Every structure is written in structure tokens, then in C-alpha cells.
Amino acid sequence: MTQVTMTVNGKSVSGEVEGRTLLSAFLREGLVLTGTHVGCDTAQCGACVVHVDGRAVKSCNVFAADLEGAKVTTIEGMANADGSLSAIQKAFQDHHGLQCGFCTPGMVMSAAALLAENPKPSEAEIRHYLEGNICRCTGYHNIVKAVLAASGQDAGRMAAE
Template sequence: MAKLTMTVNGKTVSAEAEGRTLLSSFLREGLGMTGTHVGCDTSQCGACVVHVDGQAVKSCTVLAHDVAGADVRTIEGMANPDGSLGKIQQAFQDHHGLQCGFCTPGMVMSAAALLAENPKPTEAEVRHHLEGNICRCTGYHNIVKAVLAASGQDVSKIAAE
């Protein structure tokens, strides 16, 4: 065990962690931040996506000690300062971009990474970017719609399927 310090959602945090502790475990078990979900634990499903220094990563496949000192952002950091839903989260609610909600933290973090790099993506770009995020409920259509809406684009012509 060794002490590990990083910035999570703007706050400096420290906790003890073993060499093998994954970033996902550090967040959930070390810091009690269970918004980051672990679906497959094999880097397939994307439920555990967080940002490390602005880059989307699968936190189940990153060692916590390997990102010591980094600036980490999780789903808990996506709400507005007053606690209301952030823009992407609100779009997911407005467009029914979730059903069970398990994949949603990863979807929102992946979407945020996309919009930071490409503020007005096309539908094809959104679908390509979300390749590493698996949702077993929605069929993706409303997730894609929510991301496009969050980018400020008109989605009224995208029919619900």
C-alpha cells in the first residue's frame, strides 16, 4: 500500500492504494465515488469511462498509481455547481437517452470528451465515437440524439425509432 494523491473533480484527494488498484476501484472503493460504474471489467463496455487530464479512458484498465497527480473528472463532476443536471446529462433526460442507466456515466463522459474535441459532430461521428460504450437497453438511437442535442444541434427531424 502506498499513499496516492490526485485531483478528482477539482478537489485534491488522497487515499492508500495497492500497486494493482485500478482507477475504477480507487474512485469507487477508495473515495466512495460510485458514480463511475464497472460493467465488464475487461475494457469492453465503457461504463467506467472517466477523463484523465482531459482524455477519456476506461478506468477499469488504468492503474490508479499510474495516474498519480493527474486531473481526473468523473460523472460526479458533470452536474452544474448548483447541483442541477449538466448540459449533456439534461439532454440524456430530455431525449430519453437511458433506460436502466447503468451505462450512462460512461456514455456521458465519452460524449463530453467528443464535444470538447468536436463541438458540432455529425450523427456518424457520434456513433463512431461511442463505439467503445455499450448500452443494452436503448438501441443507441436516443443516446445519439441526446449527444447531438447537447451539442446545440436541431434534433427535431431525427425520428424516434
């Protein structure tokens, strides 16, 4: 067992983990932050995306013990300080960028990372950036609209599918 200490959603946390404990398991089971979903355990679906030191990372593909001192943000940490939805979360709600909601935390986290890198992405850039996130319900159209809206662009300019 290894002791690991990191900052998660702005709070210092620590715990004992086995060397093989994935970040997704540490977050969900150790810290009871269940917004990070695990869909595949093979880094294929993107449902488990979190931010580690500001970068989007698939948490089912990273060992918790390797993140000593890291700053991790999960979907629970995306809300505004007053508990209201962030601009990205609100855009997903307003533009129906979710159906069952299973992929939504990973999509929101990936979208936030994209907008941090590129505040005004094109539709093609959004689709390319989200290629590592799988949604089985929405067909992506409304997800792309939500990201455009969160970036302050006119989501209504997208052609209907």
C-alpha cells in the same frame, strides 16, 4: 502500498493503493464515488469512462498508482456548480437517452469528451465515437439524439428507428 494524490472533481484526494488497484476501484471503494460503474473489468463496455487530464479513459483499465498528480473527473463532477444537471446530462434526460441507467455515466463522459474535441459532430461521428460504450437497453438512437441536442444541433432531424 503506494501513496497516490490526485485531483478528483476539483478536490485534492490521496490514499494508499496497491500497485494493482484500478482507478475504478479507487474511485468507487476508496472515494465512494459510485457513479462510475464497472460492467466488464476488461475495457469492453465503457460504463467506467472518466476523464483523466481531459481525456476519456476506461477506469477499469488504468492503475490508480499511475495517476499521481492527475486531474480526474467522474460523473459526479459533471453537474453544474449549483448542482443542476450539465447540458449533456439534461439532454440525456430530455431525449430519453437512458433506460436502466447503468451505461449512462460512461456514455455521458464519452459524449462530453467528444463534444470537447468536436463541438458539432454529425450523427455518424457520434456513433463512431461511442462505439466503445455498450448499452443493452436503448438501441443508441436516443443516446445519439441526446448528444446532438447537447451540441446545440436539431436532434429532431434524426429519422425515427
